[in-house]
Amino acid sequence: MASNTENFDMSSVNLQEIHDFLVSIAHAAGQTITSARPTTSRTGSKKNAADLVTETDRAVEKMVSERIRERYPDYQFMGEETYKPGDTLTPAPTFIVDPIDGTTNFVHTYPYACISLGFAINLTPVIGVIYNPFTNQLFTGIKDQGSYLTSPLHNREKLPLKPLEPFYDDSGNGGLGNCLIIGEWGSDRSGNDYDVKVKTFRKLCADKKDGGAMVHSIRSLGSAALNICSVAAGWADVYWEGGCWAWDVCAGWVVLKEAGGEIVDANPGRWKAKVDGRRYMAVRGGEGWEAVVKEFWGCVEGELEVGMDME
Secondary structure: OOOOOOOOOHHHOOHHHHHHHHHHHHHHHHHHHHHOOOOOOOOOEOOOOOOEOOHHHHHHHHHHHHHHHHHOOOOEEEEOOOOOOOOOOOOOOEEEEEEEEOHHHHHOOOOOOEEEEEEEEOOEEEEEEEEEOOOOEEEEEEOOOOEEEEEOOEEEEEOOOOOOOOOEOOOOOEHHHHOEEEEOOOOOOOOHHHHHHHHHHHHHHOOHHHOOOOOOEEEOOOOHHHHHHHHHHOOOOEEEEEOOOHHHHHHHHHHHHHOOOEEEOOOOOOOOOOOOOOEEEEEOOOOOHHHHHHHHHOOOOOOOOOOHHHO
């Protein structure tokens, strides 16, 4: 395994070939996911009753890891279901996989779940393939080659799907108050970070006369990968999250960046996010995005502690 300081020569990697391979895996995994009967058992939660895992998660990751290791035995693999505390991401070419992102939705048969297949080199996401088999939506992206949505309604359309308006008009009006926000509660329901989320969501929604941002609304949809893709498509403006992992965001990171969007840290003042940093704010493309980030940070009540031990 490469050291944490050694950079890998990207010129030797055929990104298009890997992208196409991951698309084929995504479709195969999708058939397994949609044909499964999602159930959990007494061993079906990893941390608490809100942090679910199913046998389908494990079966899909096993299939994906076996196919990847057979095709690319020299590359690293990081998957949600096989991750062990202490495992770290290195500059080596690494497949970063979430077999089912949105497991709680999957268990409840809510059709907002996907397989997320990312590939990173030098700690930078360079390929993203995200497939929701319930809606047959496939989001894909390759670094410096754009990102796309293929679905029954979209014949491989380039992202974003619509012209993105500036966040502010010529008079400086608009900004965060005109935004549709996505924010997740997470599976931790106590402690500092939960309190930060509750207070921040309250301030985002509060009337401006009470010191709030009065955003259009906040959605909690249950899949980090699909949330980021929604921002990339232009369906939402901002996605703010603390607590998810590299496998939740790696693939979506590419899709968003190639659509002209940006990812920064969820904590105020931190413009540089890390793929394994566990704190993220995704912002759609459009003039004035930096000012919207600053507005949003002004609504963050406190500081998220998750990921601090990795810095």
